[in-house]
Amino acid sequence: MATWRQRIAERRVRAGDGRPLDPYRWWQALGRSTFAITLPGANGSTSVFTVDVRQWGDRDDGEVRARLYRDGALDAVSRLPARFAVPGGHIEVAANSFGLRRCHFVSTEGEERQLTPHPRSAEGRRAALHRRHPFLSHVIGVVASVLVVAGVGIAVPQLVETISHIELFAQHLGTFTSPIRLSAEANIAVTLVLAAASTERALRLRSNWLDELAG
Numbered sequence: 001m002a003t004w005r006q007r008i009a010e011r012r013v014r015a016g017d018g019r020p021l022d023p024y025r026w027w028q029a030l031g032r033s034t035f036a037i038t039l040p041g042a043n044g045s046t047s048v049f050t051v052d053v054r055q056w057g058d059r060d061d062g063e064v065r066a067r068l069y070r071d072g073a074l075d076a077v078s079r080l081p082a083r084f085a086v087p088g089g090h091i092e093v094a095a096n097s098f099g100l101r102r103c104h105f106v107s108t109e110g111e112e113r114q115l116t117p118h119p120r121s122a123e124g125r126r127a128a129l130h131r132r133h134p135f136l137s138h139v140i141g142v143v144a145s146v147l148v149v150a151g152v153g154i155a156v157p158q159l160v161e162t163i164s165h166i167e168l169f170a171q172h173l174g175t176f177t178s179p180i181r182l183s184a185e186a187n188i189a190v191t192l193v194l195a196a197a198s199t200e201r202a203l204r205l206r207s208n209w210l211d212e213l214a215g
Contacts, residue, residue: 009083009092016067016074021050029122031056035103035115039087047071049086051093051103051115066093091115096212098195099123099202114205126203140200147197148210154180154190 024034036050050069057064066082068075068091076084081094081102089107093100100123105113117123130137157178164176182190198211 005081006083006090006092009078009081010085010090012082013076013078013084016069016076018073018075021052021069021072021074024118024120026120029120029125032121033100033103033123034118034121035100035123036118037091037105037113037115039105041087047087049075049084049091051084051091053080053093053095053100055095055099064095096202096207098198098207098211101202101205101207103205123203123205126200130204141204141206144197144200145206147193148201151190151194151197152210154182155194158182158187 024032031054033053033055034050036048038046038048040046047070050072052067052069053064055064063079065077065079066084067077068082068084068086078084078093081092084091084093086105089105091105092102094102103115105115107113117127119125119128126137129140157176157180161176161178164170164173198207201207201211
């Protein structure tokens with residue numbers, strides 16, 4: 001049974017107009033996520049469902065939307081997070097500041113399967129690295145996760161200190177002094193490193209609330 005969040009996501013879906021899927025261009029690698037899956041239909045035929053997300057928003061209003069194409073024709077559109085009904089279940093799409101964190105087919109039995117990224121996309125190239133060099137891929141993934149966790153440990157105490165000095169909080173809760181103090185330049189450097197680490201995690205659809213907090 002769908003949760004209330006899933007029902008809200010389903011109500012956001014609007015019918016598509018059948019326009020064709022734009023070809024993937026190499027310069028779109030960091031701003032466009034395209035994933036696909038082949039699903040069987042009721043009559044024994046199969047259809048290719050493609051999810052296309054422009055992560056910097058649509059040209060007209062800047063809103064980030066997921067578009068679902070069926071055999072290359074626009075079938076449905078939704079703001080994120082999205083939940084599209086497809087044969088045998090739903091395709092769920094969610095994102096954060098660093099990219100997609102979910103693009104999965106969920107069957108009616110509850111089984112999940114991640115869609116396959118376009119080979120020319122950043123996600124596709126990261127997946128190719130994992131197939132060709134699994135050990136290197138694992139090392140990169142571990143380093144990225146460690147950096148994100150370390151970033152939370154650096155960012156949170158400084159954030160709490162800043163908030164604690166707001167008069168309203170200081171009067172009732174007192175002030176907090178962070179044990180970690182970095183210069184403005186060092187904080188900028190840390191932010192850039194963490195953004196790179198969180199982006200790497202997003203390319204594997206592994207990012208979560210920790211990435212947003214660290215960033």
